[in-house]
Amino acid sequence: MGENNRALSLKSLLITVVMCITTVALLLSTGITLYSQITTYKENIVSEVKTLAELVGNSSGEMLLQDDNIREEQALSTLEAASFVQNLHIYKQNLDGELAFFASYNKTGQAPIPSMTHRLEELSKPKFSEDILEIITPIYRQQDLIGYTYVRASTESLNSLIINTVLIAVSVLLVALLLSLALTLRMQRSVTDPIQDLVSIVQHVAGQKDYRLRADHSSLKELDILAKAFNQMLERIQQHIKAQEEAEDEYRRLNLSLEEKVSSRTTALKEANKELIETLEKLHQFQRQIVQNEKMASLGDMVAGVAHEVNTPIGLGVTASTMMLDRLSQLEKDFNAKQLKASSLAKFIQEGEENLNIIYRNLNRAAELISSFKQVAVDQTSENTRVFRFTQLMDEILMSMRPKLKKVKHDINLHCDDNLTIESKAGPINQVMINLIMNSLIHGFEFIDHGQIDIDVSLDKGNQLTIVYKDNGKGIPEEMCKRIFDPFVTTKRGQGGSGLGLHLVYNLITQALNGSISVSSEEGEGVEFVIRFPVTPKTDM
Structure with a gap:
């Protein structure tokens, strides 16, 4: 309400504008006229006084010239007829140029005034x-200056005329303003x-x-057009409301029939959601099982490779021991038959030393393989923390992967401080390292x-271990690089690739190690993985 009270109405605005314009115009014209008339009056009285x-x-x-001031003052007395003249002086200029009072006129009742020669x-x-x-x-006489005339005239008539x-x-101005109003x-x-x-009508x-009201026609063209447009708008609104009411009635009828359908479909949707949730849970279980199978599959593959690798030194040890048994049996027969010769004993000792060396080397090799595999297998099935040298861990990993690596001619270079213990x-x-190496062997x-x-390992000041894994393989296509850590993403679909290797790597780093992994690659330029996770530094064991 406050805003409506402060707003100007069209009526007051129109009256204000017209009256302001009229007032300004009348004031300007009256002021100019008054100024012109007063100026004219002043010019007239000045002209009269100057002429006099x-x-x-x-x-x-x-x-x-005759120096007859008595006759002059008598002549000046005739100025009584000029009522506006109050005082008049005549000054005579002497030969030395000095002015002297000659004659004067003072209106009856008007006091004399002093000489004005100084003005x-x-x-x-x-x-x-x-x-x-x-x-x-x-005053000139034959173009010679002989004196001056001083006139003091009253301007009462001028002031009265101006008033x-x-x-x-002002009267004309007020009348004009009243007429204008x-x-x-x-x-x-x-x-x-x-x-x-x-x-x-609009407020109503x-x-x-109530959209049935209509505005009356106006004698003004613009207002008549506005009234017609407003009536058309009301007609359309009325039609729209009628159509809306009909649509609402139809909607109510449809709503009654749809409630049963909605109820039945809601029940069906709940059942479908329940089945979907159960299916999703089974899918998650299946995915976790697949990831676990992937881990066990890599361990099983490693078991087969290590078993095959251990079989060779053990077989050589068995052969050497069998040969030693045969030579020992023959030596026993010769000894029992008292046919043992010194040359035969020397030959047995020589062959025994050779066979024992063979057995020792091969059993030691098998023991190293089994020890590395045992440590790797224990690590893979356990997520407990332990203290270890990183180079030793990588040696155990590479030893366990020897059956795979010896079949290829690829180089693996580890750049790490030998004393780095964490x-x-x-x-x-x-x-993680096994999966990355196998990913390079199979895909890269x-x-x-x-x-x-190349594997670069360094420890930051914030106890963050950084592993930069790079290979110079064929790289990863850009569209696949964006989703390389998603499950079931592989280029070996149908060729034995499950697409879970790097997904497993991502989960191990982000969840088990609380770290991060990023990948950068260009097709044909190899791949680079940057892994960071927190560790606790230890002194060298």
């Missing part, structure tokens, strides 16, 4: 002050009354929502005879 002074000066010239230059031009006008004019003129102008009020009714009627429609979970690190070095793997 010149006439008196011309008539006084002969008397100034000669000041009053050479007419000067108005209060109710008087003063002027000094020169009358101002009163008339009357015309404005008359004109604004023809404009504002139709608008006010239209506003009333907005408040009562406390962390060896199992996840073991599994496909159709490549001699590849290279």
Whole structure:
């Protein structure tokens, strides 16, 4: 309500604008007229006084030459007829150029005034002050300056005339403003009354929502167009409301019939959601089982390789021991038959030493393989932390992968401080490095005879272990690189690839090791994995 009270109405705005314009125009015109008339009045009285002074000066010239001031003052007494003249002085200029008082006129009842010779230059031009006008004019005789005439005239008639003129102008101005106000009020009714009627209809429609009302036609073209447009709008709104009411009725009828359908479909949807949740849970279990199978598959593959690798030294040891048994049996027979020769005993000792060396070397080799495999197997099946040297862990990993690595000619270069000893979970690190190396062997070095793997390991100041794994293989396509850690992403679909290797790596690093892994690769330029995870540094064991 406060905003509505402060807002100007069209009626008051129209009256204000018209009256302001009219007032300004009348004030300007009245001011200009008054200024012109007053200026004219002043010019007229100055002209009269100046003319009078010149006439008196011309008539006084002969008397100034004769130095007859008595006749002059008698002649000046005739100025009683000029009521506006208050005082008049005539000054005579002597031969030495000095001015002397010659004659004067003072209006009856007017006190004499002192000589004005000291104001000669000041009053050479007419000067108005209060109710008087003063002027000094020169007196010439045959082009010789013989004196001056000083006239002091009353401006009461001028002031009275100016006051009358101002009163008339103000009266005319007030009458014109009153007429303008009357015309404005008359004109604004023809404009504002139709608008006010239209506003009333709009307010009624907005408040009562009665769209049956219609605005009346107006004699003004613009307002008539507005009224017609407003009526059309009300007609369309009324039609729209009618159509909406019909649609709502139809919606209510449909809603009644749809409630049963919604109820039945809601029941079906709940059952479907329940089945979906069960299926999703089974899918998660299946995925976890597949990931676990992937871990066990790599361990089983390692078992087969290590078993095959251990079989060779053990077989050689068995052969050497069998040979020793045969030689020992023969030596026993010769000894029992008392046919043992020194040469035979020396030969037995020599062959025995050779066979024992063979047995020792092969059994020691088998023991190393079994020890490395045992440690790797224990690490892979355990996520407990332990203290280890990183180079030793990598040696155990590479030893366990020897059956795979000896079949290829790829180089694996480890760049790591030999004294770097940390406390962390060896199992996840073991599994991560095996999966990355196998990923390079299977995918990166496909159709490549001699590849290279570089593993750079460093410990940051914040106890963050950084592993940069790089190979110079064929790289990863850009579209696959963006989702390389997603499950079931593989380029060996249908060729034995499950697509879970790098997904398992990502889970081990982010969950088991609380770290991060990033990949960068360009097709044909190899691949680089950057792994970071927190560790606890230890002194060298």
